[in-house]
Amino acid sequence: MSHNHTSTLDKAITTSRNVVITCTVAVTAALLGMTLLNLPGSQGQAQTPTHSTSTTTTPAPAAPATTGKVVAYTLETVMEGGKMGFKSPDGTFNPVLHAQPGDTIKITLINGDGILHDIAIPELKQDSTDIGTKGSRTVLSFVAEKAGTFTYICNLPGHVAAGMTGQLIVGNPAAATPAASAPSIARNPTDLPAPLARRAPQHLKYEFETIEKVGHLADGTTYNYWTFNGQVPGPFVRIRVGDTVDVTLKNPKDSVAPHSIDFHAVTGPGGGAAATQTAPGGQTNFTFKALNPGLYVYHCATPMVAHHITSGMYGLILVEPEAGLPKVDREFYVMQGELYTQKSIGEKGDAGFDVDKLLHENPEYFVFNGSTDALTKEYPMKAKVGETVRVFFGVGGPNYASNFHVIGEIFDTVYPEASMANAPMKHVQTTLVPAGGATMAEFKLQVPGNYPFVDHALSRMELGLKAMLHVEGPENHAIFKGKVQSGGGH
Numbered sequence: 001m002s003h004n005h006t007s008t009l010d011k012a013i014t015t016s017r018n019v020v021i022t023c024t025v026a027v028t029a030a031l032l033g034m035t036l037l038n039l040p041g042s043q044g045q046a047q048t049p050t051h052s053t054s055t056t057t058t059p060a061p062a063a064p065a066t067t068g069k070v071v072a073y074t075l076e077t078v079m080e081g082g083k084m085g086f087k088s089p090d091g092t093f094n095p096v097l098h099a100q101p102g103d104t105i106k107i108t109l110i111n112g113d114g115i116l117h118d119i120a121i122p123e124l125k126q127d128s129t130d131i132g133t134k135g136s137r138t139v140l141s142f143v144a145e146k147a148g149t150f151t152y153i154c155n156l157p158g159h160v161a162a163g164m165t166g167q168l169i170v171g172n173p174a175a176a177t178p179a180a181s182a183p184s185i186a187r188n189p190t191d192l193p194a195p196l197a198r199r200a201p202q203h204l205k206y207e208f209e210t211i212e213k214v215g216h217l218a219d220g221t222t223y224n225y226w227t228f229n230g231q232v233p234g235p236f237v238r239i240r241v242g243d244t245v246d247v248t249l250k251n252p253k254d255s256v257a258p259h260s261i262d263f264h265a266v267t268g269p270g271g272g273a274a275a276t277q278t279a280p281g282g283q284t285n286f287t288f289k290a291l292n293p294g295l296y297v298y299h300c301a302t303p304m305v306a307h308h309i310t311s312g313m314y315g316l317i318l319v320e321p322e323a324g325l326p327k328v329d330r331e332f333y334v335m336q337g338e339l340y341t342q343k344s345i346g347e348k349g350d351a352g353f354d355v356d357k358l359l360h361e362n363p364e365y366f367v368f369n370g371s372t373d374a375l376t377k378e379y380p381m382k383a384k385v386g387e388t389v390r391v392f393f394g395v396g397g398p399n400y401a402s403n404f405h406v407i408g409e410i411f412d413t414v415y416p417e418a419s420m421a422n423a424p425m426k427h428v429q430t431t432l433v434p435a436g437g438a439t440m441a442e443f444k445l446q447v448p449g450n451y452p453f454v455d456h457a458l459s460r461m462e463l464g465l466k467a468m469l470h471v472e473g474p475e476n477h478a479i480f481k482g483k484v485q486s487g488g489g490h
């Protein structure tokens, strides 16, 4: 299969390796902002309090409370060694900006490189005018209404990928930190289509939406996920060999990044990614014919590709052989990925994305189905003694392969690398699944109990990688007899 986009990817990663991103508080700029405090008249930006401590009337509910304080920052666009960024007067690259809820944030952007830029905070719907002449400036000024961690970027195509992104923290991080909670992005492992009835090849239509959203990563910790259709992994696509598939990719207007889709089941440029680079607010389309049966990974392939994948943009597409797959009682859809966050594992709050850790393949978290507790607390898998189970297991990665193993079970059947062209393997303990690869593992349940799914590189279990299959039913003392102790992780 050809992947014409990989050369672009390699280039993006190579140029990004020169970068050192430091996250230092721009203290001088913050102090400068303090001096502007409450000087109405002297500053065009000084706010008239719209919601002061008046006790005579009921406060107007709609008006945001303002502190009257103006926090001013000056940033200059720079291009260094093929990398773009925002530089503060003290030389900090993409500095972290700070303000308190109710403060007026005033960012003066100076064009330092003669390239067209702007500054925007999409989550707060803030966007400056574009400036393209060296030395020209624009001002982005607004009241920070709510506490949180937001991303500032340059909106021009490719500039986020080139490095133009930093953080704005509104509120006291120490106070805001424990409060981080967000909706689940985890995919239920039983959320997959039923086996196909035997049928002739068809022409099918699938629509994907690239949804960026803050979601639950671990207890008290959130992450700004990028997803297909709002969940990790993306929807399980189930077709048969010979089907023709029409794919539409929609990227909502409020997205920060462009996105795309590359199916490893596609024969053609970029696996579809060459035809689906989709800007926020855009929509693209392509059609392919499924030539080879197998279980294939799909993922976003927009530079920096690894950033998009780690953030959750992966899923599986099953191309069933003509005769279908052997019948089983239950099927599960599980994918492994790893996350590169600014905060260390276990730290509360929004974890943030860390490009330096990504480039050095130094993850903080490993996850099944998007979060640390997706397949333990949220969607524990269930089955009964006597049933047969098939696991569709894929690795989104972006970088780490998985040594897939079920503790307490032996795979009766494994399709190595999800290839269906050869006879499957029998009686396998652990199967290696490459990044961007998949497998199908089948086993019959004979003994009740708890069966953890793991990557047998077991340190990763301590970094969030664990799933649990609970099996109920009668004991079978001929096969296993013993008192099950608690606390063994089983």
Ligand SMILES: [Cu+2]
Binding pocket: 210, 226, 257, 258, 259, 260, 300, 301, 302, 308, 313
């Ligand atoms: Cu993407």
